[in-house]
Amino acid sequence: MSSAAEQADASGRGKAPVAARTADELLTSAGLPEALEHLVGSVLKRTRLWPRERLDVAAELISHFQEGLEADADADTLAESFGDARRAARLIRRATKRKRPAWWRAYAMSLRSFIILICLLFAAYVVQTVRVFVGKPDIRTDYVAQLNEPIAAIPQQDRAWPIYEQAGAMLEDEPQYGMNREPRPGEKRWEILESHIIAQAEALELARAAARKPAYGRELTTGFMDEPPMSNDPGRLDESLIGVLLPDLSVMRDIARQLRIDTWHAAANGDADRAVANVRAMIRMGDHTSEVRILISDLVRLSIWNYAIDLTLEVLHRHPELWTDRQLVTLAHELAVLGGEDGISVSFDIEKMMIHDIIQRIYTDDGSGDGYLTASGVRALAGIADFGVVPSVLDEEVGQMALLPVMSAVVAGRKEMTARHEELWALMKRDASTPLWEMTFEADRAVDEMYQSRLNKLRYYPLSILMPAVGRAAVLPELLKQRRDGALVALAANIHRRRTGSWPASLDEMVPGLLPELPRDRYDGSVLRYALTPDGPVIYGIGPDMDDDGGRLPRTGSGRVLLDDVRRGPDARGVDGKPVDGDWVLYPPYLEPLELEFTDEEMAELQDWEDATN
């Protein structure tokens, strides 16, 4: 073996022991005939191997042809017997790469996989883009028209809304007391409210007349967005149920607030009929407001009824002899049957329709309940709420083009979305039909879980933006039932006192003569607490801290709690963030101290009122 060969063996088996630094240099210096040099050069060039590998291949091919020439073969014959240069280069490249180090092969495989993945993703993206932009929703049900049909059949003379609307237009804004509650008759600055409410007599008379009408009679109108971005788009949501406009709700609340003031005024002036008429009007207004039981309408109904119950308790307490026995009984009967057959409740039925309506407007329909989110659907969703979970670039056309296919892929398909909604809806309905003390709040938890995951928030959009507001609503009727039951006990106790000359010693004394049954404390399901004190009866529930404090008010005030804190037990916090250690006292009603400390701006506004009334 020559020294060169020995060197080769020593330096690395199989590596060419050549002085040339590159394959081209080696080829040039080999002195092969032109045809063979060209052939080798062509093969080497096409192999696109690493320089060192090329050098090795070059050395071997040159050696091969030199052997052939030495064996008297001519260059053309050798070139011909070599075979196809292109194929040789391809095979040599493939075979040589197999000899490369493991790390390189792993890297190459990863790179290849990555590139394939990118290509697949891109292909999927392109397919998805086409799908998303070509797909169109198929709107089959006009839910708004469906809901309006029975309303349209109500005779004009039976409709209350036109009269409420007229009353609302006549009502002047009531004086604002900033963060303070309104003063009651005899309290400081009551005179401002008094002179205001006297001026509203005509409007309030109209409102009471409206409340006597058998039906609300307000047809739903839509128009969610001022300038819908997709005016010719079948997926627009401004014509859907979620786009229904409810300006009447603020009118109804305005009227109820002013009826409340008017009741204080009437009671202070011994006008029992007007006071009772106002409370009864408010009860009817609640019914009217939720003629179509959209959740927000139901909530306003509860709020108006809450005013009515508060008024009843307050008038009873401050003017115990104002109402006649008959009026007390009438009020008790009306409060006992609040909500008719459904009772004090919220209905999620329209919200269910609302989601179905949205789904039919944003998804395609494959005829078997499934479909995918369309481009117009995503854009439509962008218009219905704070799009916190969706990138704001969707506002831009380019951003829409780029992200819509991705969003359509991420957001659940029609079938999955519908199924998820049905599942949440069933949980909400179950909670809504369960007393507070048995409520599991599963709907709340399910919605919270969905909302806490950014991916799920996007995946179940729009459920994730609509459901949180809906889920907790099941608690509100329960709280109002407790207040109503407190009012019923207070009415019964007052009737008992009038009839017998003394307060009943216990609830049992009022059942069944004055109360059909013992009312339950919504917090623990036990009987509502009743304690007779020298000042009269105290009617209370244990409240969110879940223990009986003997009818003591929470140290921090009324103990009003946030809905999230309704069942937190000892950890329950009030709206002021402080612990609620005490009971929920329903009667006698608690009135926050009237501080009447105003900001400069509030003071200036009140001054204007005073000037105007003087």
Next chain:
Amino acid sequence: MRVERELMRGAGPVAVLKLLTAGEKYGYELVDALARESDGVLAMGQSTLYPMLYNLEAKGLIESRWSRADSGRRRKYYRITDRGAKRLATDSRQWQALARAMASLGVLEGGAATGTNTLGGAIA
């Protein structure tokens, strides 16, 4: 007679491994031996042979070394490895089974090849 590429793809590596059992050989020598000892049946162009050698080397069935001939020319010699020898033994048995099967079907007349050259010994 030229052998179809698909057949050659299976036969070529076995033939090369068999040739190398007689001792190490360089590329040109292998081309020449394949053509000569198989009566041209297994003759293959260098465009096929060298990639095949690189593949066998990548699989560890053969190994190479550079050496300088008496003429002073550098040559890359290939020799069979232990692994290659095992593979050759396995492949040989398969080829023999195949040949017997083809013979029993009458595809091979007069039984398997009985040549006495290097390749015949491998394939028979």
